[in-house]
Amino acid sequence: MAVFTSVSLQDLTPWISSFSLGQVHSIKGISSGIENSNFFVRTDKGEYVLTLFEKLTAEELPFYLNLMQHLAQRGIKVAAPVPDRDGRILHFLCGKPASLVTKLEGDWQPEPKPVHCAEVGDMMAKMHLAGRDYPLEQPNLRGIDWWRKTAPLVQDYLPVEASLFLQNEMRFQEEFADSDLYWKLFRGPVHADLFRNNVMFNGDKLSGFFDFYFAGCDTWLFDVAVAINDWCIDLETGELDDTRVRAFLDAYHAVRPFTLDECAAWKAILRGAALRFWLSRLYDYYLPREAEMLTPHDPRHFERILRLRVNKPAPELIA
Ligand SMILES: Nc1ncnc2c1ncn2[C@@H]1O[C@H](COP(=O)(O)OP(=O)(O)OP(=O)(O)O)[C@@H](O)[C@H]1O
């Protein structure tokens, strides 16, 4: 269950009248998702997704919502916030910040093939280019500063060997973040959480990216690495599937060629992307927030992935 705040048709009817969407016909809670309350809403004009933000505040939301709007206006396939008659995309409903976005067609792809990975690589590269003139700035709030604060909070819950592994990996990432190479990488707004369940497909055609609420400014390569570590792996073992990796990277490269610096940084960034989710899953597992209702994701999945990225060569990035 993931509707934390209930919204009735009676709540919605006066609210929707500030949009040019006609009458509202139905509202239906969406059971998946662990961060927000989401609903499918049908009006005279079609179907939309209503989100009530359970943790993010009205001060934090403009970066994400305006980014989605900016990308949609530049032809990137994303869930687009629907403006009301005054052009506003951030609202309040039932005491929570709320927004209405376009409903993407189709479903997410639990077992991606190379064709799906290529679609995601292609659209991600287009998204990075389209984000270059996005005027708002916000760092990736799950970037190295957060890793630095979080690692000491979780390491004592781990067996000694895993705790030492985590500390070594943090040292490695600290050194990498201080290197000239790191600061030469292209950066800008990135999704930073583009897992399989955050992309819709209509058949084999990508219909859009959604759930931008971990987006921030970081290296473009970090976004690529986060996606590769989910889209192009065997979920049981965490091993990379070379065919899917190539399909993803080639499609990305065809739109926005990788640089020699990015090729040199690739392995370190792949490790960083695995470390980020190991840490967040450890944090959610051992230090659940008050009133947390849902089962946290398994942290060992990303520990396995990180160990593989450290110990095994990854398919190379080619400039
Ligand atoms: N724009 C959209 N179009 C179609 N379906 C959507 C859209 N946004 C959300 N959904 C549906 O709602 C579900 C939950 O959304 P989402 O993944 O954003 O949940 P969340 O709780 O906000 O985040 P999290 O992924 O962190 O759990 C998705 O799996 C998808 O089925």
Ligand SMILES: N[C@@H](CCO)C(=O)O
């Ligand atoms: N994609 C994250 C969840 C937050 O959206 C994870 O799998 O740990």
